[in-house]
Amino acid sequence: MSEKKERIAFFDTKPYDRVWFDQLNRHYHIKYYEHKLTPDSVSLAQGCRAVIPFVNDTLDKTVIDGLCETGVEMIALRCAGYNNVDRQAAAGRIAVTRVPGYSPYAVAEFTMGLLLTLNRKIHKAYFRTRDFNFSLNGLVGFDLHGRTVGVIGTGKIGQIFIRICRGFGMNVVAYDPYPLPDADFPYVSLEELLQQSDIISLHCPLTEQSRHLINADTIAQMKDGVYLLNTSRGMLVESEALLDALKSGKIAGAGLDVYEEETDFFFEDRSDMVKRDTLLSLLVSMPNVVLTSHQAFLTKEALHNIAQVTLENLDAYFKDGTVLNPVQ
Known part of the structure:
Protein backbone atom coordinates (compact mmCIF):
# COMPACT_ATOMS: atom_id res chain seq x y z
CA MET A 1 0.00 0.00 0.00
CA SER A 2 1.38 3.43 -0.88
CA GLU A 3 2.18 6.03 1.76
CA LYS A 4 -0.52 8.29 0.38
CA LYS A 5 -3.53 8.31 2.64
CA GLU A 6 -6.62 7.26 0.75
CA ARG A 7 -9.71 9.38 1.32
CA ILE A 8 -12.67 7.59 2.86
CA ALA A 9 -16.20 8.95 3.41
CA PHE A 10 -17.80 7.78 6.67
CA PHE A 11 -21.59 8.16 6.80
CA ASP A 12 -24.16 8.29 9.62
CA THR A 13 -21.45 9.12 12.14
CA LYS A 14 -22.14 9.08 15.87
CA PRO A 15 -19.63 10.09 18.57
CA TYR A 16 -19.15 6.48 19.67
CA ASP A 17 -18.24 5.47 16.10
CA ARG A 18 -15.22 7.75 16.01
CA VAL A 19 -13.57 6.53 19.22
CA TRP A 20 -12.03 3.32 17.85
CA PHE A 21 -11.75 4.38 14.21
CA ASP A 22 -9.66 7.38 15.30
CA GLN A 23 -7.50 5.20 17.56
CA LEU A 24 -6.91 2.36 15.09
CA ASN A 25 -6.74 4.23 11.78
CA ARG A 26 -3.21 4.50 10.39
CA HIS A 27 -3.58 4.67 6.62
CA TYR A 28 -6.64 6.75 5.73
CA HIS A 29 -7.94 10.26 5.69
CA ILE A 30 -11.48 9.64 6.97
CA LYS A 31 -14.07 12.35 6.44
CA TYR A 32 -16.88 11.88 8.93
CA TYR A 33 -20.42 12.86 7.93
CA GLU A 34 -23.45 12.88 10.18
CA HIS A 35 -25.66 12.47 7.11
CA LYS A 36 -26.89 9.04 6.16
CA LEU A 37 -25.79 7.80 2.77
CA THR A 38 -28.72 8.48 0.43
CA PRO A 39 -29.16 9.59 -3.19
CA ASP A 40 -29.06 13.18 -1.89
CA SER A 41 -25.78 12.77 0.02
CA VAL A 42 -23.86 10.46 -2.33
CA SER A 43 -22.03 13.48 -3.77
CA LEU A 44 -20.20 13.82 -0.44
CA ALA A 45 -18.13 10.80 -1.49
CA GLN A 46 -16.60 12.77 -4.38
CA GLY A 47 -12.82 12.30 -4.34
CA CYS A 48 -12.99 9.24 -2.05
CA ARG A 49 -11.97 5.72 -2.99
CA ALA A 50 -14.22 4.06 -0.42
CA VAL A 51 -17.23 4.72 1.79
CA ILE A 52 -18.04 3.36 5.24
CA PRO A 53 -21.83 3.17 5.66
CA PHE A 54 -23.97 1.62 8.39
CA VAL A 55 -26.96 -0.69 8.52
CA ASN A 56 -29.66 1.91 7.76
CA ASP A 57 -27.83 3.76 5.00
CA THR A 58 -29.30 3.47 1.51
CA LEU A 59 -27.30 1.33 -0.88
CA ASP A 60 -29.80 0.86 -3.68
CA LYS A 61 -29.03 1.02 -7.41
CA THR A 62 -29.28 4.81 -7.50
CA VAL A 63 -26.71 5.22 -4.74
CA ILE A 64 -24.39 2.54 -6.11
CA ASP A 65 -24.55 4.16 -9.56
CA GLY A 66 -23.70 7.47 -7.93
CA LEU A 67 -20.76 6.00 -6.01
CA CYS A 68 -19.36 4.42 -9.15
CA GLU A 69 -19.72 7.69 -11.06
CA THR A 70 -17.75 9.54 -8.36
CA GLY A 71 -14.92 6.99 -8.51
CA VAL A 72 -15.65 5.07 -5.32
CA GLU A 73 -14.22 1.54 -5.56
CA MET A 74 -15.33 0.00 -2.30
CA ILE A 75 -18.24 -0.06 0.13
CA ALA A 76 -16.90 -1.12 3.54
CA LEU A 77 -19.98 -1.79 5.66
CA ARG A 78 -19.31 -1.41 9.36
CA CYS A 79 -22.05 -3.89 10.25
CA ALA A 80 -22.96 -7.52 9.68
CA GLY A 81 -26.28 -7.05 7.92
CA TYR A 82 -26.40 -6.18 4.24
CA ASN A 83 -30.08 -6.39 3.31
CA ASN A 84 -29.87 -2.67 2.45
CA VAL A 85 -27.40 -3.42 -0.39
CA ASP A 86 -28.54 -3.93 -3.97
CA ARG A 87 -26.04 -6.71 -4.62
CA GLN A 88 -27.04 -7.04 -8.25
CA ALA A 89 -26.27 -3.37 -8.87
CA ALA A 90 -22.90 -3.74 -7.10
CA ALA A 91 -21.79 -7.00 -8.75
CA GLY A 92 -18.68 -6.58 -10.88
CA ARG A 93 -18.66 -2.81 -10.33
CA ILE A 94 -17.80 -2.08 -6.72
CA ALA A 95 -16.39 -4.21 -3.89
CA VAL A 96 -18.69 -4.63 -0.88
CA THR A 97 -17.39 -5.91 2.46
CA ARG A 98 -18.89 -6.24 5.91
CA VAL A 99 -18.07 -7.09 9.53
CA PRO A 100 -19.53 -10.58 9.90
CA GLY A 101 -19.13 -10.97 13.67
CA TYR A 102 -18.14 -8.04 15.84
CA SER A 103 -19.43 -9.30 19.20
CA PRO A 104 -21.99 -12.06 19.29
CA TYR A 105 -21.84 -11.88 23.09
CA ALA A 106 -23.08 -8.30 23.05
CA VAL A 107 -26.25 -9.15 21.13
CA ALA A 108 -26.94 -12.43 22.93
CA GLU A 109 -26.49 -10.86 26.37
CA PHE A 110 -28.73 -7.94 25.44
CA THR A 111 -31.41 -10.36 24.27
CA MET A 112 -31.44 -12.00 27.69
CA GLY A 113 -31.57 -8.53 29.24
CA LEU A 114 -34.71 -7.78 27.23
CA LEU A 115 -36.30 -11.02 28.38
CA LEU A 116 -35.49 -10.40 32.04
CA THR A 117 -36.74 -6.81 31.84
CA LEU A 118 -39.95 -7.81 30.08
CA ASN A 119 -40.72 -10.80 32.29
CA ARG A 120 -39.89 -9.27 35.69
CA LYS A 121 -41.23 -5.79 34.81
CA ILE A 122 -37.92 -4.18 35.76
CA HIS A 123 -38.64 -1.14 33.59
CA LYS A 124 -41.93 -0.53 35.39
CA ALA A 125 -40.36 -0.98 38.82
CA TYR A 126 -37.62 1.51 37.94
CA PHE A 127 -40.08 4.28 37.13
CA ARG A 128 -42.30 3.45 40.12
CA THR A 129 -39.58 3.64 42.72
CA ARG A 130 -38.34 6.96 41.34
CA ASP A 131 -41.79 8.26 42.30
CA PHE A 132 -41.46 6.53 45.70
CA ASN A 133 -44.10 4.01 44.68
CA PHE A 134 -43.01 0.69 46.15
CA SER A 135 -46.13 -1.31 45.36
CA LEU A 136 -45.59 -4.75 43.84
CA ASN A 137 -48.97 -4.90 42.14
CA GLY A 138 -48.67 -5.72 38.44
CA LEU A 139 -45.04 -6.81 38.68
CA VAL A 140 -45.55 -10.57 38.74
CA GLY A 141 -43.31 -12.54 36.36
CA PHE A 142 -42.47 -16.22 36.01
CA ASP A 143 -39.44 -18.44 36.56
CA LEU A 144 -37.35 -18.89 33.44
CA HIS A 145 -36.06 -22.15 34.88
CA GLY A 146 -37.82 -25.06 33.21
CA ARG A 147 -39.37 -22.97 30.44
CA THR A 148 -38.82 -23.82 26.79
CA VAL A 149 -37.10 -21.26 24.60
CA GLY A 150 -37.23 -21.61 20.82
CA VAL A 151 -34.22 -20.13 19.06
CA ILE A 152 -34.64 -19.38 15.37
CA GLY A 153 -31.20 -19.08 13.80
CA THR A 154 -28.15 -20.86 15.23
CA GLY A 155 -25.25 -18.76 14.05
CA LYS A 156 -22.77 -17.40 16.60
CA ILE A 157 -25.30 -15.16 18.34
CA GLY A 158 -27.96 -17.85 18.48
CA ALA A 174 -33.85 -24.63 17.72
CA TYR A 175 -34.73 -24.15 14.08
CA ASP A 176 -32.36 -23.28 11.26
CA PRO A 177 -32.66 -24.18 7.57
CA SER A 201 -36.03 -15.53 20.06
CA LEU A 202 -35.01 -14.50 16.55
CA HIS A 203 -31.33 -14.70 15.60
CA CYS A 204 -31.46 -15.11 11.83
CA PRO A 205 -30.49 -12.90 8.89
CA LEU A 206 -33.05 -11.09 6.78
CA THR A 207 -33.52 -12.81 3.43
CA GLU A 208 -36.38 -13.13 0.98
CA GLN A 209 -37.27 -16.40 2.73
CA SER A 210 -37.18 -14.98 6.26
CA ARG A 211 -38.94 -11.68 5.60
CA HIS A 212 -42.06 -11.56 7.80
CA LEU A 213 -41.22 -14.97 9.20
CA ILE A 214 -43.36 -13.94 12.14
CA ASN A 215 -46.78 -13.18 10.67
CA ALA A 216 -50.43 -13.85 11.40
CA ASP A 217 -50.15 -17.48 10.29
CA THR A 218 -47.02 -18.35 12.28
CA ILE A 219 -48.33 -16.45 15.33
CA ALA A 220 -51.50 -18.58 15.20
CA GLN A 221 -49.31 -21.68 15.62
CA MET A 222 -47.68 -20.35 18.80
CA LYS A 223 -48.67 -21.10 22.37
CA ASP A 224 -51.05 -18.66 23.98
CA GLY A 225 -49.08 -16.23 26.13
CA VAL A 226 -45.74 -16.69 24.35
CA TYR A 227 -42.97 -14.09 24.66
CA LEU A 228 -41.24 -12.90 21.46
CA LEU A 229 -37.72 -11.47 21.27
CA ASN A 230 -36.15 -9.85 18.21
CA THR A 231 -32.62 -8.44 18.21
CA SER A 232 -31.92 -9.36 14.58
CA ARG A 233 -33.77 -7.51 11.82
CA GLY A 234 -37.06 -5.65 12.02
CA MET A 235 -38.53 -7.08 8.85
CA LEU A 236 -38.47 -10.58 10.29
CA VAL A 237 -41.67 -9.57 12.08
CA GLU A 238 -44.85 -8.26 10.48
CA SER A 239 -45.62 -5.38 12.82
CA GLU A 240 -49.39 -5.26 12.35
CA ALA A 241 -49.72 -8.97 13.09
CA LEU A 242 -47.52 -8.55 16.17
CA LEU A 243 -49.62 -5.62 17.41
CA ASP A 244 -52.84 -7.59 16.98
CA ALA A 245 -51.35 -10.56 18.86
CA LEU A 246 -50.17 -8.30 21.70
CA LYS A 247 -53.63 -6.75 22.01
CA SER A 248 -55.35 -10.15 22.07
CA GLY A 249 -52.89 -11.66 24.54
CA LYS A 250 -51.78 -14.36 22.10
CA ILE A 251 -48.32 -12.88 22.55
CA ALA A 252 -47.94 -11.91 26.21
CA GLY A 253 -44.94 -9.69 25.65
CA ALA A 254 -42.38 -8.60 23.09
CA GLY A 255 -38.78 -7.50 23.56
CA LEU A 256 -37.70 -5.66 20.43
CA ASP A 257 -34.43 -3.97 19.54
CA VAL A 258 -35.42 -3.54 15.89
CA TYR A 259 -38.45 -2.42 13.89
CA GLU A 260 -39.27 -3.06 10.25
CA GLU A 261 -39.56 0.64 9.34
CA GLU A 262 -36.80 1.85 11.64
CA THR A 263 -34.61 3.61 9.06
CA ASP A 264 -36.08 7.09 9.58
CA PHE A 265 -36.16 6.84 13.36
CA PHE A 266 -33.53 4.67 14.98
CA PHE A 267 -30.11 6.06 15.96
CA GLU A 268 -31.59 9.60 16.01
CA ASP A 269 -33.31 11.83 18.56
CA ARG A 270 -36.85 12.11 17.23
CA SER A 271 -38.44 13.31 20.46
CA ASP A 272 -39.61 16.57 18.87
CA MET A 273 -41.17 14.83 15.87
CA VAL A 274 -44.92 15.47 15.65
CA LYS A 275 -45.68 13.21 12.70
CA ARG A 276 -44.74 9.76 13.96
CA ASP A 277 -44.95 6.24 12.60
CA THR A 278 -48.35 5.03 13.83
CA LEU A 279 -47.40 1.38 14.31
CA LEU A 280 -44.18 2.26 16.09
CA SER A 281 -46.04 4.66 18.38
CA LEU A 282 -48.56 1.96 19.24
CA LEU A 283 -45.87 -0.62 19.97
CA VAL A 284 -43.96 1.80 22.21
CA SER A 285 -47.14 2.58 24.12
CA MET A 286 -48.01 -1.07 24.81
CA PRO A 287 -47.47 -2.06 28.46
CA ASN A 288 -46.25 -5.51 27.41
CA VAL A 289 -43.56 -4.27 25.02
CA VAL A 290 -39.96 -3.28 25.72
CA LEU A 291 -38.60 -1.58 22.61
CA THR A 292 -35.04 -0.29 22.35
CA SER A 293 -33.24 1.55 19.56
CA HIS A 294 -31.10 -1.10 17.82
CA GLN A 295 -28.51 -0.98 20.60
CA ALA A 296 -27.90 -4.69 21.20
CA PHE A 297 -24.50 -4.48 19.47
CA LEU A 298 -23.36 -1.43 21.43
CA THR A 299 -20.48 -2.49 23.69
CA LYS A 300 -16.89 -1.27 23.84
CA GLU A 301 -15.68 -4.62 22.58
CA ALA A 302 -18.06 -4.60 19.63
CA LEU A 303 -17.17 -1.04 18.61
CA HIS A 304 -13.45 -1.94 18.75
CA ASN A 305 -13.99 -5.02 16.61
CA ILE A 306 -16.15 -3.14 14.10
CA ALA A 307 -13.42 -0.56 13.58
CA GLN A 308 -10.63 -3.14 13.46
CA VAL A 309 -12.29 -5.43 10.92
CA THR A 310 -13.53 -2.55 8.74
CA LEU A 311 -10.01 -1.12 8.57
CA GLU A 312 -8.57 -4.57 7.86
CA ASN A 313 -11.04 -4.94 4.99
CA LEU A 314 -9.86 -1.58 3.61
CA ASP A 315 -6.18 -2.50 4.09
CA ALA A 316 -6.53 -5.75 2.16
CA TYR A 317 -8.34 -4.11 -0.74
CA PHE A 318 -5.96 -1.18 -1.13
CA LYS A 319 -2.91 -3.41 -0.77
CA ASP A 320 -3.62 -5.81 -3.62
CA GLY A 321 -7.34 -5.81 -4.38
CA THR A 322 -8.22 -8.62 -1.96
CA VAL A 323 -11.85 -8.50 -0.84
CA LEU A 324 -12.03 -9.77 2.73
CA ASN A 325 -15.44 -10.56 4.26
CA PRO A 326 -17.31 -9.98 1.01
CA VAL A 327 -21.04 -9.54 0.82
CA GLN A 328 -22.11 -12.58 -1.19
Whole structure:
Protein backbone atom coordinates (compact mmCIF):
# COMPACT_ATOMS: atom_id res chain seq x y z
CA MET A 1 0.00 0.00 0.00
CA SER A 2 1.38 3.43 -0.88
CA GLU A 3 2.18 6.03 1.76
CA LYS A 4 -0.52 8.29 0.38
CA LYS A 5 -3.53 8.31 2.64
CA GLU A 6 -6.62 7.26 0.75
CA ARG A 7 -9.71 9.38 1.32
CA ILE A 8 -12.67 7.59 2.86
CA ALA A 9 -16.20 8.95 3.41
CA PHE A 10 -17.80 7.78 6.67
CA PHE A 11 -21.59 8.16 6.80
CA ASP A 12 -24.16 8.29 9.62
CA THR A 13 -21.45 9.12 12.14
CA LYS A 14 -22.14 9.08 15.87
CA PRO A 15 -19.63 10.09 18.57
CA TYR A 16 -19.15 6.48 19.67
CA ASP A 17 -18.24 5.47 16.10
CA ARG A 18 -15.22 7.75 16.01
CA VAL A 19 -13.57 6.53 19.22
CA TRP A 20 -12.03 3.32 17.85
CA PHE A 21 -11.75 4.38 14.21
CA ASP A 22 -9.66 7.38 15.30
CA GLN A 23 -7.50 5.20 17.56
CA LEU A 24 -6.91 2.36 15.09
CA ASN A 25 -6.74 4.23 11.78
CA ARG A 26 -3.21 4.50 10.39
CA HIS A 27 -3.58 4.67 6.62
CA TYR A 28 -6.64 6.75 5.73
CA HIS A 29 -7.94 10.26 5.69
CA ILE A 30 -11.48 9.64 6.97
CA LYS A 31 -14.07 12.35 6.44
CA TYR A 32 -16.88 11.88 8.93
CA TYR A 33 -20.42 12.86 7.93
CA GLU A 34 -23.45 12.88 10.18
CA HIS A 35 -25.66 12.47 7.11
CA LYS A 36 -26.89 9.04 6.16
CA LEU A 37 -25.79 7.80 2.77
CA THR A 38 -28.72 8.48 0.43
CA PRO A 39 -29.16 9.59 -3.19
CA ASP A 40 -29.06 13.18 -1.89
CA SER A 41 -25.78 12.77 0.02
CA VAL A 42 -23.86 10.46 -2.33
CA SER A 43 -22.03 13.48 -3.77
CA LEU A 44 -20.20 13.82 -0.44
CA ALA A 45 -18.13 10.80 -1.49
CA GLN A 46 -16.60 12.77 -4.38
CA GLY A 47 -12.82 12.30 -4.34
CA CYS A 48 -12.99 9.24 -2.05
CA ARG A 49 -11.97 5.72 -2.99
CA ALA A 50 -14.22 4.06 -0.42
CA VAL A 51 -17.23 4.72 1.79
CA ILE A 52 -18.04 3.36 5.24
CA PRO A 53 -21.83 3.17 5.66
CA PHE A 54 -23.97 1.62 8.39
CA VAL A 55 -26.96 -0.69 8.52
CA ASN A 56 -29.66 1.91 7.76
CA ASP A 57 -27.83 3.76 5.00
CA THR A 58 -29.30 3.47 1.51
CA LEU A 59 -27.30 1.33 -0.88
CA ASP A 60 -29.80 0.86 -3.68
CA LYS A 61 -29.03 1.02 -7.41
CA THR A 62 -29.28 4.81 -7.50
CA VAL A 63 -26.71 5.22 -4.74
CA ILE A 64 -24.39 2.54 -6.11
CA ASP A 65 -24.55 4.16 -9.56
CA GLY A 66 -23.70 7.47 -7.93
CA LEU A 67 -20.76 6.00 -6.01
CA CYS A 68 -19.36 4.42 -9.15
CA GLU A 69 -19.72 7.69 -11.06
CA THR A 70 -17.75 9.54 -8.36
CA GLY A 71 -14.92 6.99 -8.51
CA VAL A 72 -15.65 5.07 -5.32
CA GLU A 73 -14.22 1.54 -5.56
CA MET A 74 -15.33 0.00 -2.30
CA ILE A 75 -18.24 -0.06 0.13
CA ALA A 76 -16.90 -1.12 3.54
CA LEU A 77 -19.98 -1.79 5.66
CA ARG A 78 -19.31 -1.41 9.36
CA CYS A 79 -22.05 -3.89 10.25
CA ALA A 80 -22.96 -7.52 9.68
CA GLY A 81 -26.28 -7.05 7.92
CA TYR A 82 -26.40 -6.18 4.24
CA ASN A 83 -30.08 -6.39 3.31
CA ASN A 84 -29.87 -2.67 2.45
CA VAL A 85 -27.40 -3.42 -0.39
CA ASP A 86 -28.54 -3.93 -3.97
CA ARG A 87 -26.04 -6.71 -4.62
CA GLN A 88 -27.04 -7.04 -8.25
CA ALA A 89 -26.27 -3.37 -8.87
CA ALA A 90 -22.90 -3.74 -7.10
CA ALA A 91 -21.79 -7.00 -8.75
CA GLY A 92 -18.68 -6.58 -10.88
CA ARG A 93 -18.66 -2.81 -10.33
CA ILE A 94 -17.80 -2.08 -6.72
CA ALA A 95 -16.39 -4.21 -3.89
CA VAL A 96 -18.69 -4.63 -0.88
CA THR A 97 -17.39 -5.91 2.46
CA ARG A 98 -18.89 -6.24 5.91
CA VAL A 99 -18.07 -7.09 9.53
CA PRO A 100 -19.53 -10.58 9.90
CA GLY A 101 -19.13 -10.97 13.67
CA TYR A 102 -18.14 -8.04 15.84
CA SER A 103 -19.43 -9.30 19.20
CA PRO A 104 -21.99 -12.06 19.29
CA TYR A 105 -21.84 -11.88 23.09
CA ALA A 106 -23.08 -8.30 23.05
CA VAL A 107 -26.25 -9.15 21.13
CA ALA A 108 -26.94 -12.43 22.93
CA GLU A 109 -26.49 -10.86 26.37
CA PHE A 110 -28.73 -7.94 25.44
CA THR A 111 -31.41 -10.36 24.27
CA MET A 112 -31.44 -12.00 27.69
CA GLY A 113 -31.57 -8.53 29.24
CA LEU A 114 -34.71 -7.78 27.23
CA LEU A 115 -36.30 -11.02 28.38
CA LEU A 116 -35.49 -10.40 32.04
CA THR A 117 -36.74 -6.81 31.84
CA LEU A 118 -39.95 -7.81 30.08
CA ASN A 119 -40.72 -10.80 32.29
CA ARG A 120 -39.89 -9.27 35.69
CA LYS A 121 -41.23 -5.79 34.81
CA ILE A 122 -37.92 -4.18 35.76
CA HIS A 123 -38.64 -1.14 33.59
CA LYS A 124 -41.93 -0.53 35.39
CA ALA A 125 -40.36 -0.98 38.82
CA TYR A 126 -37.62 1.51 37.94
CA PHE A 127 -40.08 4.28 37.13
CA ARG A 128 -42.30 3.45 40.12
CA THR A 129 -39.58 3.64 42.72
CA ARG A 130 -38.34 6.96 41.34
CA ASP A 131 -41.79 8.26 42.30
CA PHE A 132 -41.46 6.53 45.70
CA ASN A 133 -44.10 4.01 44.68
CA PHE A 134 -43.01 0.69 46.15
CA SER A 135 -46.13 -1.31 45.36
CA LEU A 136 -45.59 -4.75 43.84
CA ASN A 137 -48.97 -4.90 42.14
CA GLY A 138 -48.67 -5.72 38.44
CA LEU A 139 -45.04 -6.81 38.68
CA VAL A 140 -45.55 -10.57 38.74
CA GLY A 141 -43.31 -12.54 36.36
CA PHE A 142 -42.47 -16.22 36.01
CA ASP A 143 -39.44 -18.44 36.56
CA LEU A 144 -37.35 -18.89 33.44
CA HIS A 145 -36.06 -22.15 34.88
CA GLY A 146 -37.82 -25.06 33.21
CA ARG A 147 -39.37 -22.97 30.44
CA THR A 148 -38.82 -23.82 26.79
CA VAL A 149 -37.10 -21.26 24.60
CA GLY A 150 -37.23 -21.61 20.82
CA VAL A 151 -34.22 -20.13 19.06
CA ILE A 152 -34.64 -19.38 15.37
CA GLY A 153 -31.20 -19.08 13.80
CA THR A 154 -28.15 -20.86 15.23
CA GLY A 155 -25.25 -18.76 14.05
CA LYS A 156 -22.77 -17.40 16.60
CA ILE A 157 -25.30 -15.16 18.34
CA GLY A 158 -27.96 -17.85 18.48
CA GLN A 159 -25.49 -20.39 19.89
CA ILE A 160 -24.35 -18.01 22.63
CA PHE A 161 -27.94 -17.15 23.51
CA ILE A 162 -28.66 -20.88 23.80
CA ARG A 163 -25.77 -21.26 26.26
CA ILE A 164 -27.06 -18.33 28.30
CA CYS A 165 -30.55 -19.83 28.40
CA ARG A 166 -29.17 -23.18 29.53
CA GLY A 167 -27.39 -21.35 32.32
CA PHE A 168 -30.84 -20.29 33.53
CA GLY A 169 -32.00 -23.91 33.46
CA MET A 170 -34.19 -23.44 30.41
CA ASN A 171 -35.05 -26.11 27.85
CA VAL A 172 -33.91 -25.25 24.32
CA VAL A 173 -35.25 -26.16 20.89
CA ALA A 174 -33.85 -24.63 17.72
CA TYR A 175 -34.73 -24.15 14.08
CA ASP A 176 -32.36 -23.28 11.26
CA PRO A 177 -32.66 -24.18 7.57
CA TYR A 178 -28.92 -24.93 7.74
CA PRO A 179 -28.49 -26.85 11.01
CA LEU A 180 -25.08 -27.35 12.59
CA PRO A 181 -23.87 -30.93 12.11
CA ASP A 182 -22.41 -31.24 15.62
CA ALA A 183 -24.96 -29.25 17.64
CA ASP A 184 -25.47 -30.21 21.28
CA PHE A 185 -29.05 -28.91 21.27
CA PRO A 186 -32.09 -30.35 19.48
CA TYR A 187 -33.31 -29.06 16.15
CA VAL A 188 -37.01 -29.21 15.36
CA SER A 189 -39.15 -27.99 12.49
CA LEU A 190 -40.35 -24.40 12.56
CA GLU A 191 -43.89 -25.62 13.22
CA GLU A 192 -42.73 -27.70 16.20
CA LEU A 193 -40.74 -24.79 17.59
CA LEU A 194 -43.73 -22.46 17.37
CA GLN A 195 -45.96 -24.99 19.11
CA GLN A 196 -43.54 -25.94 21.91
CA SER A 197 -41.92 -22.66 22.90
CA ASP A 198 -42.81 -20.44 25.85
CA ILE A 199 -40.32 -17.87 24.54
CA ILE A 200 -39.22 -17.39 20.92
CA SER A 201 -36.03 -15.53 20.06
CA LEU A 202 -35.01 -14.50 16.55
CA HIS A 203 -31.33 -14.70 15.60
CA CYS A 204 -31.46 -15.11 11.83
CA PRO A 205 -30.49 -12.90 8.89
CA LEU A 206 -33.05 -11.09 6.78
CA THR A 207 -33.52 -12.81 3.43
CA GLU A 208 -36.38 -13.13 0.98
CA GLN A 209 -37.27 -16.40 2.73
CA SER A 210 -37.18 -14.98 6.26
CA ARG A 211 -38.94 -11.68 5.60
CA HIS A 212 -42.06 -11.56 7.80
CA LEU A 213 -41.22 -14.97 9.20
CA ILE A 214 -43.36 -13.94 12.14
CA ASN A 215 -46.78 -13.18 10.67
CA ALA A 216 -50.43 -13.85 11.40
CA ASP A 217 -50.15 -17.48 10.29
CA THR A 218 -47.02 -18.35 12.28
CA ILE A 219 -48.33 -16.45 15.33
CA ALA A 220 -51.50 -18.58 15.20
CA GLN A 221 -49.31 -21.68 15.62
CA MET A 222 -47.68 -20.35 18.80
CA LYS A 223 -48.67 -21.10 22.37
CA ASP A 224 -51.05 -18.66 23.98
CA GLY A 225 -49.08 -16.23 26.13
CA VAL A 226 -45.74 -16.69 24.35
CA TYR A 227 -42.97 -14.09 24.66
CA LEU A 228 -41.24 -12.90 21.46
CA LEU A 229 -37.72 -11.47 21.27
CA ASN A 230 -36.15 -9.85 18.21
CA THR A 231 -32.62 -8.44 18.21
CA SER A 232 -31.92 -9.36 14.58
CA ARG A 233 -33.77 -7.51 11.82
CA GLY A 234 -37.06 -5.65 12.02
CA MET A 235 -38.53 -7.08 8.85
CA LEU A 236 -38.47 -10.58 10.29
CA VAL A 237 -41.67 -9.57 12.08
CA GLU A 238 -44.85 -8.26 10.48
CA SER A 239 -45.62 -5.38 12.82
CA GLU A 240 -49.39 -5.26 12.35
CA ALA A 241 -49.72 -8.97 13.09
CA LEU A 242 -47.52 -8.55 16.17
CA LEU A 243 -49.62 -5.62 17.41
CA ASP A 244 -52.84 -7.59 16.98
CA ALA A 245 -51.35 -10.56 18.86
CA LEU A 246 -50.17 -8.30 21.70
CA LYS A 247 -53.63 -6.75 22.01
CA SER A 248 -55.35 -10.15 22.07
CA GLY A 249 -52.89 -11.66 24.54
CA LYS A 250 -51.78 -14.36 22.10
CA ILE A 251 -48.32 -12.88 22.55
CA ALA A 252 -47.94 -11.91 26.21
CA GLY A 253 -44.94 -9.69 25.65
CA ALA A 254 -42.38 -8.60 23.09
CA GLY A 255 -38.78 -7.50 23.56
CA LEU A 256 -37.70 -5.66 20.43
CA ASP A 257 -34.43 -3.97 19.54
CA VAL A 258 -35.42 -3.54 15.89
CA TYR A 259 -38.45 -2.42 13.89
CA GLU A 260 -39.27 -3.06 10.25
CA GLU A 261 -39.56 0.64 9.34
CA GLU A 262 -36.80 1.85 11.64
CA THR A 263 -34.61 3.61 9.06
CA ASP A 264 -36.08 7.09 9.58
CA PHE A 265 -36.16 6.84 13.36
CA PHE A 266 -33.53 4.67 14.98
CA PHE A 267 -30.11 6.06 15.96
CA GLU A 268 -31.59 9.60 16.01
CA ASP A 269 -33.31 11.83 18.56
CA ARG A 270 -36.85 12.11 17.23
CA SER A 271 -38.44 13.31 20.46
CA ASP A 272 -39.61 16.57 18.87
CA MET A 273 -41.17 14.83 15.87
CA VAL A 274 -44.92 15.47 15.65
CA LYS A 275 -45.68 13.21 12.70
CA ARG A 276 -44.74 9.76 13.96
CA ASP A 277 -44.95 6.24 12.60
CA THR A 278 -48.35 5.03 13.83
CA LEU A 279 -47.40 1.38 14.31
CA LEU A 280 -44.18 2.26 16.09
CA SER A 281 -46.04 4.66 18.38
CA LEU A 282 -48.56 1.96 19.24
CA LEU A 283 -45.87 -0.62 19.97
CA VAL A 284 -43.96 1.80 22.21
CA SER A 285 -47.14 2.58 24.12
CA MET A 286 -48.01 -1.07 24.81
CA PRO A 287 -47.47 -2.06 28.46
CA ASN A 288 -46.25 -5.51 27.41
CA VAL A 289 -43.56 -4.27 25.02
CA VAL A 290 -39.96 -3.28 25.72
CA LEU A 291 -38.60 -1.58 22.61
CA THR A 292 -35.04 -0.29 22.35
CA SER A 293 -33.24 1.55 19.56
CA HIS A 294 -31.10 -1.10 17.82
CA GLN A 295 -28.51 -0.98 20.60
CA ALA A 296 -27.90 -4.69 21.20
CA PHE A 297 -24.50 -4.48 19.47
CA LEU A 298 -23.36 -1.43 21.43
CA THR A 299 -20.48 -2.49 23.69
CA LYS A 300 -16.89 -1.27 23.84
CA GLU A 301 -15.68 -4.62 22.58
CA ALA A 302 -18.06 -4.60 19.63
CA LEU A 303 -17.17 -1.04 18.61
CA HIS A 304 -13.45 -1.94 18.75
CA ASN A 305 -13.99 -5.02 16.61
CA ILE A 306 -16.15 -3.14 14.10
CA ALA A 307 -13.42 -0.56 13.58
CA GLN A 308 -10.63 -3.14 13.46
CA VAL A 309 -12.29 -5.43 10.92
CA THR A 310 -13.53 -2.55 8.74
CA LEU A 311 -10.01 -1.12 8.57
CA GLU A 312 -8.57 -4.57 7.86
CA ASN A 313 -11.04 -4.94 4.99
CA LEU A 314 -9.86 -1.58 3.61
CA ASP A 315 -6.18 -2.50 4.09
CA ALA A 316 -6.53 -5.75 2.16
CA TYR A 317 -8.34 -4.11 -0.74
CA PHE A 318 -5.96 -1.18 -1.13
CA LYS A 319 -2.91 -3.41 -0.77
CA ASP A 320 -3.62 -5.81 -3.62
CA GLY A 321 -7.34 -5.81 -4.38
CA THR A 322 -8.22 -8.62 -1.96
CA VAL A 323 -11.85 -8.50 -0.84
CA LEU A 324 -12.03 -9.77 2.73
CA ASN A 325 -15.44 -10.56 4.26
CA PRO A 326 -17.31 -9.98 1.01
CA VAL A 327 -21.04 -9.54 0.82
CA GLN A 328 -22.11 -12.58 -1.19
